[in-house]
Amino acid sequence: MRETTPQQDLLRGIWRENPVLIQMLGLCPALAVTNTVANSIAMGLATFFVLCGSSVLVSLLKRFIPHEVRISTYILIIASFVTVADMTLEALVPVIHKALGAFIPLIVVNCMILGRQEAFAAKRSVGRSLLDAAGTGVGFIIALLMLGAVREVIGYGTFLGISLFGPSYEPWVVMILPPGGFLTLGFLLLGLNWVRRHREKRATLGEWPEGVRKEEAA
Amino acid sequence: MGDLLWILVSAMVVNNFTLFYFLGLCPFMGVSARVDTALRMGAANIFVLILTSLCAWFLNTFILPYAPFLRLISFIVVIASLVQIVEMVIKKVSPALFRQMGIYLPLITTNCAILGLAIFQTNRGYGFLQGMAFAVGAGLGLTLALVLMASIRENTELADIPEVAKGTALIFIIAGSLSLAFMGFAGMLSAT
Numbered sequence: 001m002r003e004t005t006p007q008q009d010l011l012r013g014i015w016r017e018n019p020v021l022i023q024m025l026g027l028c029p030a031l032a033v034t035n036t037v038a039n040s041i042a043m044g045l046a047t048f049f050v051l052c053g054s055s056v057l058v059s060l061l062k063r064f065i066p067h068e069v070r071i072s073t074y075i076l077i078i079a080s081f082v083t084v085a086d087m088t089l090e091a092l093v094p095v096i097h098k099a100l101g102a103f104i105p106l107i108v109v110n111c112m113i114l115g116r117q118e119a120f121a122a123k124r125s126v127g128r129s130l131l132d133a134a135g136t137g138v139g140f141i142i143a144l145l146m147l148g149a150v151r152e153v154i155g156y157g158t159f160l161g162i163s164l165f166g167p168s169y170e171p172w173v174v175m176i177l178p179p180g181g182f183l184t185l186g187f188l189l190l191g192l193n194w195v196r197r198h199r200e201k202r203a204t205l206g207e208w209p210e211g212v213r214k215e216e217a218a
Numbered sequence: 219m220g221d222l223l224w225i226l227v228s229a230m231v232v233n234n235f236t237l238f239y240f241l242g243l244c245p246f247m248g249v250s251a252r253v254d255t256a257l258r259m260g261a262a263n264i265f266v267l268i269l270t271s272l273c274a275w276f277l278n279t280f281i282l283p284y285a286p287f288l289r290l291i292s293f294i295v296v297i298a299s300l301v302q303i304v305e306m307v308i309k310k311v312s313p314a315l316f317r318q319m320g321i322y323l324p325l326i327t328t329n330c331a332i333l334g335l336a337i338f339q340t341n342r343g344y345g346f347l348q349g350m351a352f353a354v355g356a357g358l359g360l361t362l363a364l365v366l367m368a369s370i371r372e373n374t375e376l377a378d379i380p381e382v383a384k385g386t387a388l389i390f391i392i393a394g395s396l397s398l399a400f401m402g403f404a405g406m407l408s409a410t
Contacts, residue, residue: 024247024386027240027243027244027247028240028241028242028243028330031240031243032239032240072295072298075294075298076291076294076295079290079291079294080291082290083287083290083291086290087287101341102334102337102338102341105289105290105333105337106241106330106333106334106337108290108294108333109329109330109332109333110330111244174398177401178237178238178239178240178397178401179394179395179397179398179401180394181240181394182390182391182393182394182397183390183391183394185390186387186388186389186390186391186393186394187387187391189385189386189387189390190382190383190387190391193382193383193385193387194382197381197382
């Protein structure tokens with residue numbers, strides 16, 4: 001594996017290798033619970049907690065986990081943390097726990113979490129694993145917030161429950177229903193693609209004059 | 219009987235696992251490029267879902283009343299090990315079937331649709347037969363969504379699509395339209 005600095009470990013997951021928008025991992029919760037901003041935040045924080053906890057534990061135990069059963073062991077560790085998160089949410093914010101429903105236990109099968117254990121925590125030191133988990137977790141929260149904000153603003157005309165457009169606004173109910181999730185993510189990816197292509201094109205255009213100048217100098 | 223049929227139909231089209239609950243999106247994105255692979259994946263899925271429903275019912279009836287906090291962990295462990303065992307048995311008994319279906323089994327085990335089925339079944343308090351109907355309906359629904367998606371994707375291959383929309387963005391927009399179409403079935407829910 002390529003050597004990385006601690007900053008890179010932390011920052012990589014936030015945008016450049018964003019789990020949802022770039023790597024397409026953890027899509028199920030990213031689409032299912034992002035119909036309001038509050039739900040997105042709760043889901044993001046729960047996932048963040050589980051990811052950090054299991055990364056630290058896997059990294060601590062990496063010498064004791066037999067290679068053959070490592071995936072099952074990771075899943076067990078993740079499932080324990082999810083059980084903790086599930087019970088904590090139920091005790092602290094029962095309304096949101098009810099809104100998220102079956103999707104809290106389903107954090108266990110979020111491939112993003114298992115992916116970080118296998119790709120990073122199983123090989124690196126505890127500190128680095130925590131940084132990597134925190135970065136990826138923040139990236140996940142950002143992606144969820146982007147989806148949640150778009151869907152709540154258009155679908156309910158509110159942001160965090162505060163009305164934005166006044167009573168005359170006719171909400172687009174489709175945005176808070178399942179199709180809205182698919183469409184929002186689809187158009188978000190389309191936009192990101194467009195920006196990336198635009199930037200690449202500008203980068204190649206920008207190289208031209210320099211190359212020409214070099215030739216002239218030679 | 220009508221009750222069971224209703225559970226089956228509702229899990230299949232009205233509350234389709236992929237298009238309504240967003241469960242099992244990884245195979246939906248990953249193996250929906252060809253119709254025949256989609257069909258095999260669907261068949262493997264139905265099989266594992268039925269096994270899962272059986273496991274979940276067994277655990278819920280005999281073990282979990284005594285230790286509810288172990289629910290999630292025991293679901294995962296039991297389902298994963300059972301699929302592993304079944305995979306070995308299929309490999310031994312019928313190598314031809316294993317080649318057709320075997321490679322998908324391990325992929326399915328950590329699929330959210332599987333755990334989702336177990337959790338939904340528990341939350342709704344389904345009994346044995348209801349669970350079976352739910353599993354078959356969910357499996358058929360997943361297969362239906364996969365095959366529909368695969369046939370649309372096969373057709374888009376030759377279509378003239380804007381460069382920026384190619385890839386995952388297009389898949390999501392198609393999925394959104396499919397999901398929108400399936401919302402139409404929700405009328406059946408209120409009609410009865």
